[in-house]
Amino acid sequence: MAKKTDKAEIIILETADDMPPMPASMGSMRVNKTASWRSIRPIILEDKCRRCMTCWKFCPEPAIYPTDPPTIDYDFCKGCGICINECPFDAITSEKEGK
Amino acid sequence: MKKVLTGNFAAAYGATAAKVNVVAAYPITPQTTIVEILSEIVADGHLKADFIKVESEHSALAACIGAQAAGARTYTATSAQGLALMHELIHWAARGRLPIVLTNVNRAMGPGWSIWADTTDSISERDTGWMQVYCENNQEVFDTILMSYKIAENEDILLPQLVNLDAFFLSHTSQVVDMYDQKTIDSFLPPYKPTIKLDVENPRSFGALTSPEHYYEFSYKIAMAHEKAKQVIADTGREFKKIFGREYGMTESYRCDDAEYILVTYGTIAGTAKDAVDRMREKGIKVGAFKIRYFRPFPVEDVVAGLSHAKKIGVIDRAVSYGHGGAFFTESKAAMYGHDIPMYGFIAGLGGRDVSIEDISGMVGHMQHQDPENMIWIGVKK
Ligand code: SF4
Ligand code: SF4
Numbered sequence: 001m002a003k004k005t006d007k008a009e010i011i012i013l014e015t016a017d018d019m020p021p022m023p024a025s026m027g028s029m030r031v032n033k034t035a036s037w038r039s040i041r042p043i044i045l046e047d048k049c050r051r052c053m054t055c056w057k058f059c060p061e062p063a064i065y066p067t068d069p070p071t072i073d074y075d076f077c078k079g080c081g082i083c084i085n086e087c088p089f090d091a092i093t094s095e096k097e098g099k
Numbered sequence: 100m101k102k103v104l105t106g107n108f109a110a111a112y113g114a115t116a117a118k119v120n121v122v123a124a125y126p127i128t129p130q131t132t133i134v135e136i137l138s139e140i141v142a143d144g145h146l147k148a149d150f151i152k153v154e155s156e157h158s159a160l161a162a163c164i165g166a167q168a169a170g171a172r173t174y175t176a177t178s179a180q181g182l183a184l185m186h187e188l189i190h191w192a193a194r195g196r197l198p199i200v201l202t203n204v205n206r207a208m209g210p211g212w213s214i215w216a217d218t219t220d221s222i223s224e225r226d227t228g229w230m231q232v233y234c235e236n237n238q239e240v241f242d243t244i245l246m247s248y249k250i251a252e253n254e255d256i257l258l259p260q261l262v263n264l265d266a267f268f269l270s271h272t273s274q275v276v277d278m279y280d281q282k283t284i285d286s287f288l289p290p291y292k293p294t295i296k297l298d299v300e301n302p303r304s305f306g307a308l309t310s311p312e313h314y315y316e317f318s319y320k321i322a323m324a325h326e327k328a329k330q331v332i333a334d335t336g337r338e339f340k341k342i343f344g345r346e347y348g349m350t351e352s353y354r355c356d357d358a359e360y361i362l363v364t365y366g367t368i369a370g371t372a373k374d375a376v377d378r379m380r381e382k383g384i385k386v387g388a389f390k391i392r393y394f395r396p397f398p399v400e401d402v403v404a405g406l407s408h409a410k411k412i413g414v415i416d417r418a419v420s421y422g423h424g425g426a427f428f429t430e431s432k433a434a435m436y437g438h439d440i441p442m443y444g445f446i447a448g449l450g451g452r453d454v455s456i457e458d459i460s461g462m463v464g465h466m467q468h469q470d471p472e473n474m475i476w477i478g479v480k481k
Pocket of ligand 2: 061064079081082084
């Protein structure tokens with residue numbers, strides 16, 4: 001049986017019968033969360049951040065929203081580290097996932 | 100309505116009668132007249148379909164994949180090198196579970212450019228997940244296209260299907276074809292209702308990245324759909340007979356009941372084999388012909404049921420798997436494992452070389468007097 005978890009929108013496919021016939025997502029990207037393979041978690045340091053939005057421009061997912069300060073959507077951030085590399089003020093640090 | 104049609108026209112009219120929504124194809128001899136006539140039928144407004152002009156066979160199948168995923172019934176046709184160019188997308192269509200119907204006019208692979216009949220092109224697509232059916236005459240081409248959509252689109256199946264016909268022997272040879280009445284065809288084959296499709300109101304991604312966690316199950320589901328297809332093919336054949344009067348199974352037996360020697364074959368050689376059987380029967384030789392229509396799914400049960408009473412079995416392939424033998428032979432032999440019946444693999448008619456009644460009688464003579472072998476080459480100039 002397909003399980004709906006407490007995070008209501010996430011669908012877990014346990015058996016072949018739960019799965020669609022072809023590799024199609026069960027809904028839009030809103031439910032098709034893609035972050036499970038992230039090994040590095042970027043963290044924006046609010047004090048150092050000057051709101052230049054360079055990170056927002058460079059994130060390829062895009063998993064950064066242009067809020068004040070910018071926020072990272074960890075349901076979609078794949079941990080590529082581009083934002084860390086591009087931030088002109090060293091305002092993004094990182095830690096290892098699954099420690 | 101009956102018409103005198105070549106195999107290619109029968110295919111084009113079959114797709115028209117199936118009311119396909121999208122046609123995308125690229126010309127290649129000997130398939131060209133299929134696309135040619137379809138482009139005219141669409142341009143003249145006799146078929147309300149989009150005819151997508153493309154720059155290659157790869158793009159033709161890509162266009163069909165996109166259209167089918169969006170919910171259209173699609174059709175394409177090709178031959179030999181054209182089918183080979185589609186190969187990457189042949190896998191895509193099956194793994195995407197898109198019930199596309201493709202008419203392949205079996206033509207030899209080059210170089211050594213023979214545009215004549217040889218089934219190496221379609222047999223090279225054996226492991227892609229497509230269903231494969233081989234036709235003996237032009238009526239069967241027309242009928243098979245109608246049945247193919249019904250089988251492929253069945254929600255338990257959702258697999259694309261290759262409808263094969265021999266170059267020139269069918270593609271450019273005229274025969275009488277009964278095209279029935281369109282209303283009856285419509286009741287047999289209602290419009291395509293996709294179970295999952297691309298839809299802006301309900302967005303989802305297709306052909307997604309899949310980890311080993313799920314890939315294995317997708318492959319399992321394709322294999323199970325092939326198993327279920329055996330029943331759906333039989334049921335569809337029976338329904339077809341009820342409505343149109345002609346029955347088609349996965350295989351067909353001809354004078355096999357009391358036969359000591361059975362010749363297994365497919366495509367147009369199956370027709371010649373029936374004539375050869377009649378002539379040999381006149382001489383008192385107990386021989387029968389067994390036609391395999393479906394190569395995938397392979398009709399193991401029908402083959403066992405149809406052949407296990409024979410004393411000797413010969414299988415004629417118009418293609419060769421280099422280093423082993425003809426594919427219909429090796430598959431039939433595997434199906435007959437444990438039956439302890441001598442089996443002879445005959446390679447004949449490659450590149451469109453004629454396979455005559457005498458050739459086929461000669462095979463039976465070979466079976467009567469010689470030991471079985473996997474690759475017996477008929478008519479090699481030595
Ligand atoms: S690039 Fe660095 S400083 Fe600029 S908004 Fe992003 S985190 Fe803040
Ligand atoms: S690590 Fe990569 S994916 Fe994640 S927020 Fe930064 S740029 Fe985007």
